[in-house]
Amino acid sequence: MLYYLFNYIEKHFHIPGAGLFQYISFRAGVAAVLSLLITITFGNKLISFLRKKQVGEDIRDLGLEGQLQKKGTPTMGGLIIIAAILIPTLLVAKLDNVYVILLVATTVWLGFIGFLDDYIKVFRKNKEGLAGRFKIVGQVTIGLIVGLTLYFNENVVVREGATTSAASVLAMNADVDQKPMYTEIKSTKTTVPFFKNNEFDYSSLISWFDKNYTWVVYTLIVILIITAVSNGANITDGLDGLAAGTSAIIGLTLAIFAYLSGRVDFSSYLHIMYIPNLSELVIFCTAFVGACLGFLWYNAYPAQVFMGDTGSLSMGGIIAVLALAVRKELMIPLLCGIFLIENASVIVQVSYFKYTKRKYGEGRRILLMSPLHHHYQKKNIPEAKIVTRFWIAGILLAILTLALLKVR
Numbered sequence: 001m002l003y004y005l006f007n008y009i010e011k012h013f014h015i016p017g018a019g020l021f022q023y024i025s026f027r028a029g030v031a032a033v034l035s036l037l038i039t040i041t042f043g044n045k046l047i048s049f050l051r052k053k054q055v056g057e058d059i060r061d062l063g064l065e066g067q068l069q070k071k072g073t074p075t076m077g078g079l080i081i082i083a084a085i086l087i088p089t090l091l092v093a094k095l096d097n098v099y100v101i102l103l104v105a106t107t108v109w110l111g112f113i114g115f116l117d118d119y120i121k122v123f124r125k126n127k128e129g130l131a132g133r134f135k136i137v138g139q140v141t142i143g144l145i146v147g148l149t150l151y152f153n154e155n156v157v158v159r160e161g162a163t164t165s166a167a168s169v170l171a172m173n174a175d176v177d178q179k180p181m182y183t184e185i186k187s188t189k190t191t192v193p194f195f196k197n198n199e200f201d202y203s204s205l206i207s208w209f210d211k212n213y214t215w216v217v218y219t220l221i222v223i224l225i226i227t228a229v230s231n232g233a234n235i236t237d238g239l240d241g242l243a244a245g246t247s248a249i250i251g252l253t254l255a256i257f258a259y260l261s262g263r264v265d266f267s268s269y270l271h272i273m274y275i276p277n278l279s280e281l282v283i284f285c286t287a288f289v290g291a292c293l294g295f296l297w298y299n300a301y302p303a304q305v306f307m308g309d310t311g312s313l314s315m316g317g318i319i320a321v322l323a324l325a326v327r328k329e330l331m332i333p334l335l336c337g338i339f340l341i342e343n344a345s346v347i348v349q350v351s352y353f354k355y356t357k358r359k360y361g362e363g364r365r366i367l368l369m370s371p372l373h374h375h376y377q378k379k380n381i382p383e384a385k386i387v388t389r390f391w392i393a394g395i396l397l398a399i400l401t402l403a404l405l406k407v408r
Helices: 002-012 018-022 024-052 078-092 098-122 132-152 166-172 202-206 211-236 242-261 264-270 278-299 308-325 329-335 337-360 372-378 383-406
Strands: 189-191 199-201
Touching: 002 018, 002 078, 018 024, 024 078, 024 278, 078 098, 078 278, 078 308, 098 132, 098 278, 098 308, 132 211, 132 308, 189 329, 199 202, 202 211, 211 242, 211 308, 211 329, 211 337, 242 264, 242 278, 242 308, 242 329, 242 383, 278 308, 308 329, 329 337, 329 383, 337 372, 337 383, 372 383
Parallel strands: none
Antiparallel strands: 189 199
16 A cells, blocks of 8 residues: 555655655565564564463473473464564555465465464364364365466466567666566466476476366466465474474575566576566565564564464465465475475374384384474473574575575
8 A cells, every 4th residue: 555655656746765665675674674563562462462361272281391381371373473464565565466465365364264273272172173174175275266366367477488688687677667578478387496497387297188277287286285385384383483483484585586586687697487576575575574573572482472273374375375476386395394394294103103003003103203393302302492403404495495596
């Protein structure tokens, strides 16, 4: 909204400084600061409100050090994360941008699914929460919407088969929305490292059949990615600050991708796809990172509030849709390596336990406990140290993901 307001002021009144809102970098900075201030300022009020309503976490005794001390800690703190993402985005982003609309819809939808789960756990006193099938239906639904929109929407295009003039590159250096000479086409290509052209086209998966059905394959892949990443973030949310800190690292990396892919000069230099209108997502990304960091103000060890499924499901979905929008979803296993290993540790642990129970009559375990972060807790490593080490691993994975842009 502020973008349109200041654009009008600049156009009709020429007030000094009003033109700053034309710059994506300025609006991204405003979004980051606003989201950070919202979480820090109103986070304490939310915690007090949740305590009055006795919205506390019901902790099961798993024999982990310091676990029982967390009993009664307010949950559903994801509400402040969602607010800190949406408010700055609605204030300073272009609201007619298809990518921004998709991310706002994803945040609200998965936040609502997570809220229902937390509500059932806290107020209905049902430890199981929302039935798993309903969560899956919710994730599949948003995946269907995102997949079909990215495939069919006429504003989701890439530049291909055109050379960029020096004048166009210089124009883009102004960091303002410009219209350089290029050919816009619909494409199902995505970035993939280690290959000469650095791209993979989903239509090649059914080249033996009929490429008119590429939308079916693409949509199914989108659904799988959104479901996997949102569940991965949900599983990772088991230690104070782990999910929020890891998500902030991933969000910052995706902001860099969005900025590079949304500028014709940088995308040309790096030989990656130039995606028109994508740079507007930088604003959403910085709001997301600011919300995660602001939430850490209260969620860092020892946590004063937990995000609950309200926060973790929406954060995972946001990361998945961001990766799909910047066409870096094939890098998710590396960039979101923490989510992947946490997910995999549960799958491997459960599968091995069931296999050994059938074979030997007694279930056996590979890890002391799953997810992986609980395994390290069982080894008596302090919680804060585990979280810090996971953050360091996340930073290394992010740097490696960025480095792969130049690997052919």
